[in-house]
Amino acid sequence: MIRIQILGSAAGGGLPQWNCACANCVAARTGKIEAQTQSSIAISADSEEFQNCWLINASPDLPRQIENTTRLQPRRDASRNTPIAGVLLTNADIDHALGLLLLRQQEKPLVVYAADETRAMLAWLDRTLARFCGIEWRKISSTFQSLDSSLGFRAIELAHSVAFQFLDQASGRLALVAPAVSELTRELSEASAGSDVILFDGTFWSDHELACVRAGARRAREMNHLPVSSGSLNFLRQSPARRKIYTHVNNTNPIFMPGSPERVELEQAGIEVARDGLEIVL
Ligand SMILES: [Zn+2]
Ligand SMILES: [Zn+2]
Numbered sequence: 001m002i003r004i005q006i007l008g009s010a011a012g013g014g015l016p017q018w019n020c021a022c023a024n025c026v027a028a029r030t031g032k033i034e035a036q037t038q039s040s041i042a043i044s045a046d047s048e049e050f051q052n053c054w055l056i057n058a059s060p061d062l063p064r065q066i067e068n069t070t071r072l073q074p075r076r077d078a079s080r081n082t083p084i085a086g087v088l089l090t091n092a093d094i095d096h097a098l099g100l101l102l103l104r105q106q107e108k109p110l111v112v113y114a115a116d117e118t119r120a121m122l123a124w125l126d127r128t129l130a131r132f133c134g135i136e137w138r139k140i141s142s143t144f145q146s147l148d149s150s151l152g153f154r155a156i157e158l159a160h161s162v163a164f165q166f167l168d169q170a171s172g173r174l175a176l177v178a179p180a181v182s183e184l185t186r187e188l189s190e191a192s193a194g195s196d197v198i199l200f201d202g203t204f205w206s207d208h209e210l211a212c213v214r215a216g217a218r219r220a221r222e223m224n225h226l227p228v229s230s231g232s233l234n235f236l237r238q239s240p241a242r243r244k245i246y247t248h249v250n251n252t253n254p255i256f257m258p259g260s261p262e263r264v265e266l267e268q269a270g271i272e273v274a275r276d277g278l279e280i281v282l
Helices: 021-027 063-067 093-100 116-121 123-131 186-193 226-236 263-268
Strands: 003-008 040-046 055-056 084-088 110-113 135-138 151-157 162-168 174-178 197-202 244-246 278-280
Touching: 003 063, 003 197, 040 162, 040 174, 093 123, 116 123, 151 186, 162 186, 174 186, 186 226, 197 226, 226 263
Parallel strands: 055 084, 084 110, 110 135, 174 197, 197 244
Antiparallel strands: 003 040, 003 278, 040 055, 151 162, 162 174
């Protein structure tokens, strides 16, 4: 089995974002919708607890996410310990990598799987952590490699990031985790066709969404995120996966608001919206 836990469902900035007064951020501040932390996912192929779990991206909210998730906390003995075996990075975005700095008290070097390009862009973080635990960088590959005795994974290269496909070695079940997608490539389509569950980039509903809260803001596609409405919705609608879930959702995205026409459209298409703490077992 594969156990996936959404640690944070929001894109960079979280919900609410400190300087944002969009409808969702106001609703989150007044308790009308639940606040969400920044995008990170834990995955494990352990049957019960997370003996050994891996994070996909490490957000600046990671310490809080660990305290919110019993399974990610150290086991109760006197020594320092963690079930977190390492981190897989989809790209070098601040909201995906800053959490690594917050793990600096780790005693062994942090194991981080990333593309060479991501590693190069994070040279600053590598230098900073070298004074603490350091990073043990590992290469990613387009063919399956083992993360541990029960979980395999491979990277699907996209123009500005990678997606990851995970394989439960025992059951053969597959999960696709793609929180940063700029384009629908043939390889990504093929991987999604064979996956039991898909976690997909839900950053923006529309291409011009940010311009509504900030004049002159870049379009979604310029920020390397395929919008839901004109990009990924039809793709996911047609996917045969058992569960299809948007995650890495920006605070401006109307799909965060229950009952909004956009959210209803997703629900009618059989697509879910992630929330902090959501657990998926397959
Ligand atoms: Zn992000
Ligand atoms: Zn907002």
